[in-house]
Amino acid sequence: MSTINDVAEKAGVSVTTVSRVLNNRGYISEKTREKVYRTMEELNYQPNEIARSLLRKQSNIIGLIIPDISHPFFGEFANAAEYYAYQNGCKLLLCNSQLDPAKEREYIEMMKRHRVDGIIMGSHTLDVEVYRNLPYPVVTLDRQIEGIPFVASDNERGGELAAQLLIDKGCRKLAHICGNLQLDLLANRRTSGFERVASENGATFMTLQTNMDVFDQQEYERIISGLLTEHPDIDGVFATSDIIAAFVIKWCRKLGKQVPGQVRIVGYDDVRMASWATPGITTVKQPIREMGRLAVELIRKQMDEEDFSMENLLPVTLVERETT
Amino acid sequence: MSTINDVAEKAGVSVTTVSRVLNNRGYISEKTREKVYRTMEELNYQPNEIARSLLRKQSNIIGLIIPDISHPFFGEFANAAEYYAYQNGCKLLLCNSQLDPAKEREYIEMMKRHRVDGIIMGSHTLDVEVYRNLPYPVVTLDRQIEGIPFVASDNERGGELAAQLLIDKGCRKLAHICGNLQLDLLANRRTSGFERVASENGATFMTLQTNMDVFDQQEYERIISGLLTEHPDIDGVFATSDIIAAFVIKWCRKLGKQVPGQVRIVGYDDVRMASWATPGITTVKQPIREMGRLAVELIRKQMDEEDFSMENLLPVTLVERETT
Numbered sequence: 224m225s226t227i228n229d230v231a232e233k234a235g236v237s238v239t240t241v242s243r244v245l246n247n248r249g250y251i252s253e254k255t256r257e258k259v260y261r262t263m264e265e266l267n268y269q270p271n272e273i274a275r276s277l278l279r280k281q282s283n284i285i286g287l288i289i290p291d292i293s294h295p296f297f298g299e300f301a302n303a304a305e306y307y308a309y310q311n312g313c314k315l316l317l318c319n320s321q322l323d324p325a326k327e328r329e330y331i332e333m334m335k336r337h338r339v340d341g342i343i344m345g346s347h348t349l350d351v352e353v354y355r356n357l358p359y360p361v362v363t364l365d366r367q368i369e370g371i372p373f374v375a376s377d378n379e380r381g382g383e384l385a386a387q388l389l390i391d392k393g394c395r396k397l398a399h400i401c402g403n404l405q406l407d408l409l410a411n412r413r414t415s416g417f418e419r420v421a422s423e424n425g426a427t428f429m430t431l432q433t434n435m436d437v438f439d440q441q442e443y444e445r446i447i448s449g450l451l452t453e454h455p456d457i458d459g460v461f462a463t464s465d466i467i468a469a470f471v472i473k474w475c476r477k478l479g480k481q482v483p484g485q486v487r488i489v490g491y492d493d494v495r496m497a498s499w500a501t502p503g504i505t506t507v508k509q510p511i512r513e514m515g516r517l518a519v520e521l522i523r524k525q526m527d528e529e530d531f532s533m534e535n536l537l538p539v540t541l542v543e544r545e546t547t
Numbered sequence: 548m549s550t551i552n553d554v555a556e557k558a559g560v561s562v563t564t565v566s567r568v569l570n571n572r573g574y575i576s577e578k579t580r581e582k583v584y585r586t587m588e589e590l591n592y593q594p595n596e597i598a599r600s601l602l603r604k605q606s607n608i609i610g611l612i613i614p615d616i617s618h619p620f621f622g623e624f625a626n627a628a629e630y631y632a633y634q635n636g637c638k639l640l641l642c643n644s645q646l647d648p649a650k651e652r653e654y655i656e657m658m659k660r661h662r663v664d665g666i667i668m669g670s671h672t673l674d675v676e677v678y679r680n681l682p683y684p685v686v687t688l689d690r691q692i693e694g695i696p697f698v699a700s701d702n703e704r705g706g707e708l709a710a711q712l713l714i715d716k717g718c719r720k721l722a723h724i725c726g727n728l729q730l731d732l733l734a735n736r737r738t739s740g741f742e743r744v745a746s747e748n749g750a751t752f753m754t755l756q757t758n759m760d761v762f763d764q765q766e767y768e769r770i771i772s773g774l775l776t777e778h779p780d781i782d783g784v785f786a787t788s789d790i791i792a793a794f795v796i797k798w799c800r801k802l803g804k805q806v807p808g809q810v811r812i813v814g815y816d817d818v819r820m821a822s823w824a825t826p827g828i829t830t831v832k833q834p835i836r837e838m839g840r841l842a843v844e845l846i847r848k849q850m851d852e853e854d855f856s857m858e859n860l861l862p863v864t865l866v867e868r869e870t871t
Contacts, residue, residue, distance in 0.1 A: 293626040302617040317641040319629050469823040499793040
């Protein structure tokens with residue numbers, strides 16, 4: 224059976240170079256990479272990553288626990304996290320919790336057994352204690368837990384921007400559709416930012432809660448149709464996701480209300496769907512790519528015992544399209 | 548350090564039961580599962596999955612290689628595959644190839660080193676030879692390679708259904724926006740099904756190619772705006788994805804064309820976005836959940852040396868919404 228030394232000798236490169244190609248670390252020219260791969264194939268060299276993990280005590284696997292990868296926000300976040308994990312020589316293990324505490328718990332146990340290098344935690348069904356006692360680095364998305372770094376967009380500012388835009392456009396009776404305010408999530412600061420700016424400007428507003436983590440079309444439709452029929456004078460809606468904003472458009476159309484003529488709508492996230500929709504959805508843009516990059520960096524920095532910041536609040540921007 | 552025997556003894560269950568909880572296999576009551584977890588925590592028992600993998604020669608990891616997890620079709624497919632992998636005691640390693648052959652190649656090499664149990668391959672940038680010589684089971688999505696089972700929707704039938712619906716609704720000048728016909732993909736049979744039914748019914752039609760695997764908004768917009776301005780008499784469009792259909796809606800609106808009054812549109816996939824859009828997109832529904840389930844089952848059957856079918860063509864259905 225061939226060894227790494229055989230590969231290096233036959234390819235005419237150093238063992239370090241072969242190791243770098245294997246670990247996808249450091250700069251390697253495309254030509255060298257190709258040569259190493261070809262030689263590995265010629266010699267039928269099979270590095271055993273599992274055995275190497277045991278020696279290195281490092282698996283090069285990052286676990287990503289999210290509610291649902293098919294939700295556009297989490298899909299785009301996972302896409303970015305996977306990209307930057309790969310740049311760091313790591314793979315991403317995908318775990319959809321579906322907000323099922325038993326499944327989330329089992330995944331956390333599985334990851335202990337697999338000796339993952341760290342977990343990016345975007346699901347929030349378990350008590351904080353579970354996350355605080357894990358034997359590997361953790362980064363949370365949109366949730367603040369003492370002793371664990373988090374990545375979030377500046378939700379408070381996002382809520383302010385949405386309220387201010389609707390008021391500047393002349394809306395006087397606002398509605399805000401938010402997530403579950405009982406959960407201790409940073410995303411709920413969108414609500415406080417929105418309500419403060421609305422109050423300061425003397426606008427009437429109402430706030431409706433829904434569960435935004437997992438897509439529940441029926442619940443969205445029930446809340447939105449109820450809102451628009453019971454309060455026909457609503458002229459501005461701030462939805463806590465672009466998907467919910469899309470359903471507000473749908474119901475405005477069903478009820479014969481012009482968007483943005485009679486009802487103006489602002490979403491949150493700026494997932495790509497916001498620009499595909501007709502009319503294009505005005506939204507508060509979270510820097511999703513940067514959030515994915517930073518989450519991976521925070522795992523790596525904890526592993527390497529480098530300095531890192533516990534609170535990572537990334538700036539949001541307003542993207543104006545056709546719903547305002 | 549505690550062993551699996553200590554856990555079994557203290558929890559008052561058999562070693563087999565502890566093992567089943569660890570591997571998430573077989574029926575275990577919620578009460579027993581909780582008791583085993585609690586005992587593991589009390590004893591600080593840390594099963595080492597990596598060492599166990601070496602012994603079992605099985606990693607319980609399935610690799611999923613797709614172009615882009617943030618594309619709605621692949622996000623929904625990954626969601627289903629992850630669900631069924633979990634039911635089979637497996638985890639899903641996520642690999643976005645971004646249609647970069649070098650990245651796809653590196654991922655395939657990485658998976659060899661990690662001794663994955665199998666690969667679900669939804670990306671198609673490499674030559675077939677690469678896939679045929681892998682040391683683990685492979686299942687392809689929408690691509691037929693000798694010796695490797697595939698999962699696909701009945702693309703031919705989907706194209707027929709789309710053409711027939713547009714013709715039945717009175718369209719006489721049809722356009723079809725498809726993927727890259729140079730690639731040997733089963734998805735391209737949508738085009739042959741569509742063109743045959745259009746011909747048989749004496750309808751005029753034109754076919755435009757784009758790259759549907761990776762989202763390229765600018766290319767879509769260029770093709771669609773060109774199509775609708777250069778051929779203002781087009782009255783029916785069959786787009787090979789719901790996203791492309793959403794862009795056709797967008798451009799119809801920009802050019803002042805009524806949907807479905809002047810232009811009728813049929814998409815493909817039935818991703819959830821098709822029902823969020825306004826107007827709701829009429830589409831050919833792929834059974835995405837079933838495709839994910841079957842892909843995992845085909846990996847497992849190959850591992851267990853059970854019989855399996857090489858060609859797995861799943862039925863499609865027409866979902867009529869507001870664009871026709």
